[in-house]
Amino acid sequence: MMNTTLVSDLSDLEVLSPSMNLYLKPFAKVNISVSLPMLKVAGQAISNWEVMEKLRNMCSPHHFTLLRVAKSTLEFVRFEGEVENKTLVPTFVSMLDGKHIKLSGFSGLLKVTCGESKINFPSRHDWDSYFRDSKEHDETQPGERPDTVYISNIPCKFFMSKSGSTVSSDMIVQAFIVYGDIRNIDIPMLDPYRTDVQSAVPSNFRTFSYGSKLNFEAYIQYKEYIGFDKCMAALRGKKLVLKESDGKAIAATIKVEFDKTKHLSAKSIAHRLQEKKKIEKLQKDRERQKRKEKELEEKRLLAEKMKELQQKKEQEERRRKREEKRRKKQEEKRALEEAEKLAKRIALEERKLLLAQRKLESIRLLSELLDRVKASAQQAEVERLEREIARKAEDERKAKEDEEKRRREKDLKRKLKLEKKEEEMKTRLEQRKREGDFRKDQKRRKHAIKKLNPKEPLMSSVHKSSKSQS
Structure with a gap:
């Protein structure tokens, strides 16, 4: 589950690691x-x-x-x-x-x-009383005293290595060394055998999953108590903030506790290392056994494959023999069928030849008869054609006469029409000529009136002219 949010107000940030763009922000x-x-009403919500x-x-x-x-x-x-x-x-x-x-x-x-809201965070009294009253812890030994900070729900993105494939423990050390020298650090997420080791450790140990989360957890053990105390005090009621290159800031709600499980004590480290070696040895044995089983399986598969190839080869040989036998039978059958077909074809050709001869004789007889019928029919046809030619010639002569008559009538109509148009045009020309003479006469009159009295209005001049004329 993601526990990150975008932050817009950066005024109260506290510097954790400027080189890594990491800061702390109070809750x-x-x-x-x-x-x-x-x-009072049923169903009301x-x-x-x-x-x-x-x-x-x-x-x-x-x-x-x-x-x-x-x-x-x-x-x-x-x-x-x-x-x-x-x-x-x-x-x-x-x-x-x-x-x-x-x-x-x-x-x-x-x-x-x-x-x-009250901050749910352990105080100095909590860890002092816990380790003082616990009979299972030896405060003289590292990991069994208040020196280890347990941080969970840390986004992997905040401490991702340059390759971008996994979390970098060096970056965590670089960030938290500001509070004091670090003796040891453990990130369960980076141990691929941790899920197998946890089955062999006591029940108070936490369980982990390798590479299955977006967040991780870390144990940070300081050499001195003062470093542990500074780190707890600095992280009290704070969020972890990352400033990205694009200017955005992401805040993560992390959970901080002091370690109660002796996670980084010498006994726990040795026990985990021992269990890890056992698991690695068991893993190697398993891999060796798997390789042997794989080799035996490959040999078995190879033997089965060779056996299958031999069987296929034998089957192919038997199939080839059957095909050869079948092919010979088919060739014999085909030869017999070809012989029968050839005999039938010869008999058929002979019959066709006989029929052709008979047909030829019939054709000759019919030709002779037709020649005789044709001679008499040709004479009748010649007479009929002569009558037809005479009839057609008469029809053509009558058609030419009709065509000539129609052409004369058409020419006469065209001539009359042209004469009519010519008469109309003459009439129009005469009318236009009279109109032109009238306009010219009018212009001459107006010009003469202007010469006689140019200061008087035009209508007065016309009136006087008309009076003088009268």
Whole structure:
């Protein structure tokens, strides 16, 4: 499960490793409780989504980076909200604590209580009392005293090696050495045999899965108590933040505890190493046994293949003999059929020849008869053709006469039409000539009037001219 979120407010970041772009950001969480009314109608329900929307609107213009339901009962609903900056927590508390909200479908108001979330993180008293009171730990030995920090839910992306294939332990050392010298470090995710080793270790050891998660866990053991104490104090109530090359910042909610399992004690390391050697030896034995079984299987398969090839060869030989025998039978049968066909063909050709001879004789007899009939028929045909030619010549003569008559009538009509058009054109020309003479006469009159009295209006001149003419 991914536990990362994008961060927009970077004002409260604390530097962890500038070279790796790693920072720490304080938690900014609030707990919100909403009292629920008694449900009087069967089937009536309260929408947590509606309640969250009401809470978001009450905090406007501020907003939650995360708001989720932490607990839900018939009496109340508890929400857990995260904000951008720890300095905003009092603002959210003042905006929500003691307020009321109204939900659709309910007549009464729902009371809201809000307060800052307490940090679930071990204190110095916790680990001091644990190791002091424990009879199974020897505080003089590394790994059995407060010197090992256990961190889980770390995104692999934050400490990925340059090859991008796995988590780099050197990068973890580089990041956390700022709090003190590191004696030892263990990342279970990097050990492919850890899943087999865990079956041989005591039940209080945690289980791991190799390469199956997006997050990993790490044990960091410091040489001095002061380094352990600084690391726990620095990580108390903090998120791990990575600044990417594109300017975006990703925050991861990591879980930090002090180690109670003696994970990096000498006995545990030796025990894991011993179990690892046993598993490696067992693995080698298994691989050797698998190779032998594989070789035997290959030999067996080769023998079976050779046997199959021999069987196929024998089957092919038997098949070839059967095919040869079948081919000979088919050739004999085909030869016999060819002989029968040839005999039938010869008999058929002989019969065809006989029929052709008879047909030829019949044709000769018919030709002679037809020649005689043809001679008499030709004479009648000649007479008929002569009559037909005479008739056609008469028809052609009559047709030519009719055509000549129609041509003369057509020429006469065309001549009359042309004469009519010529008469019309003459009439039009005479009319146009009279109109042109009239226009010229008018122009001469106007010109003469202008010469006689150019200052008088045109109509007065025309009137005077008409009077003088009268």
